[in-house]
Amino acid sequence: MDRRRFLSLSGLAVAATVAPGSAADAAPSRASVSSPMQAVVRPRWPGHKPGRVYLGLTSPDLAASLGRTGPVGAQRSFFRWGDASKEDATIKQDHAANRLPWVSYKPPQGPNFDWTLIGIGAFDSDIRARARRYASYSRPVISTFHHEPTDDGGLGAAFAAAYIRQYDVMKDETGLANVAFVPTFSDWIFNPRDDDGRPEDYLTEGVLSRMPFLGLDVYQEPGGERFPVRLGRILAWLEDRGVTQPMVGVGETGCCLAESAHPENWFAANWKWTVNNTDKIGIVSYYDSTLNSEAGHDWRLNETRAKLRAYKDALASPTACRL
Secondary structure, X not given: OXXXXXXXXXXXXXXOOOOOOOHHHXXXXXXXXXXXXXXXXXXXXXXXXXOOEEEEEEOOOHHHHHHHHOOOOEEEEEEOOOOHHHHHHHHHHHHHOOOEEEEEEOOOOOHHXXXXXXXXXXXXXXXXXXXXXXXXXXXXXXXXXXXXHHHHOOOHHHHHHHHHHHHHHHHHHHOOOOEEEOOEEEHHHHOOOOOOOOHHHHOOHHHHHHOOOEEEEEEOOOOOOOHHHHHHHHHXXXXXXXXXXXXXXXXXXXXXXXXXXXXXXXXXHHHHHHHOOOOOEEEEEEEOOOOOOOOOOOOXXXXXXXXXXXXXXXXXXXXXXXO
16 A cells, blocks of 8 residues: 555544554554563674664655765665666665665566566566675675565465565575665554454465565654654564564655644654664665655655754764665
């Protein structure tokens, strides 16, 4: 489900902004609260810094965004299957700037056709070339195949087979050197208000046993629920399916005046949870853009001074890190 449909459907259920301390902030009991003393000691994936979190962004004009925020810890960027040279250049630019690259790429033509073909090995040569390119870098990369795949049709089992095939081929080619190969979904498919959400169709046992962490896109919505609830329910879901010490990363997040009078409070509360749960989350990337967004929703950090300030305060936190 894309963010426009998500915002529309969630607005039908709950239209009011919820104040701090309300039910929207009450976290599930198992997976949402921890002490920093429980943080893992050893890195869990290439680039992971235990006890620290990469705070980054996505922007159609990266230079302009960085001019407002200063240096960030990561960049989320998006490519087509055949954009190898463009993706390579972006990764190298990120590394040179001490940013962790989180790249996403789509299948060659479309999920109904290519997920199945990828899963049976028709694109193995492309996958091996991608693995060798990632291994050639001196610094790590997070890579996602077909982010938010539930938006684009196709069977969950076919997506799972395509993810598993790519993971296994890259592991065979290079041992997955330098790369955290991460599936990424909208958190909405885990929301009990989503009647169509079936994450288990995509996140099969084979996917869960391979992924270094689960990528999630989490936008402010009218119900006001924050990371403790929204990520907490997903961490609990992963535990229920046998994932030990589950971990997530937020590939896209955003807040705006269309959702509350003080969107910066939503962001600041989520960052506070992140700081207190570094054993469960290792990266957060802000969507500093209006592309593909519902009319009236301005996720950009400079929508308000307070929102930009909240982000810059988080960047200045001792928990925020760079490569």
